[in-house]
Amino acid sequence: MNRKSFLTTSFSLIGISIWPEAWQKKDYSISILLGKGEPELYNVDIPLLKPVGVAFKEMQKAAKKEGITLEIVSAYRSFERQKSIWNRKYLRNKKRGVSPEENITKIIEYSTLPGTSRHHWGTDVDLIDGSKVREGDVLLTD
Numbered sequence: 001m002n003r004k005s006f007l008t009t010s011f012s013l014i015g016i017s018i019w020p021e022a023w024q025k026k027d028y029s030i031s032i033l034l035g036k037g038e039p040e041l042y043n044v045d046i047p048l049l050k051p052v053g054v055a056f057k058e059m060q061k062a063a064k065k066e067g068i069t070l071e072i073v074s075a076y077r078s079f080e081r082q083k084s085i086w087n088r089k090y091l092r093n094k095k096r097g098v099s100p101e102e103n104i105t106k107i108i109e110y111s112t113l114p115g116t117s118r119h120h121w122g123t124d125v126d127l128i129d130g131s132k133v134r135e136g137d138v139l140l141t142d
Helices: 021-025 050-065 079-095 100-107
Strands: 009-011 015-018 070-074 124-129
Antiparallel strands (some): 009 015
């Protein structure tokens, strides 16, 4: 699959960030970048900025030709959604007796503080192979 023909990707542990040229040239407000705005998303099933959604659909089609079923687990996330995830994890760990410092260190292994998540931009997506059986947390690897 030749990704360079339609997008640029940057890989992280469990997700990828898609940066099409059209997105780079647009001037987005701080509110949008912090997840507090109302970005125009591709659609409900592909909650990414429109140009990113278009690039994702192309990547999904190319992957399908290679026998890979790409499925979105998580994409655009508002500040409030990120805050909810953070608070849930923090309170769960606190109940287990984890100190505040250890708690933050543990959470930032896989999550980030509200306002700092690249998911707020509508450009990041966590993907799984949709053809595999789902068990437990699909974003954890062996």
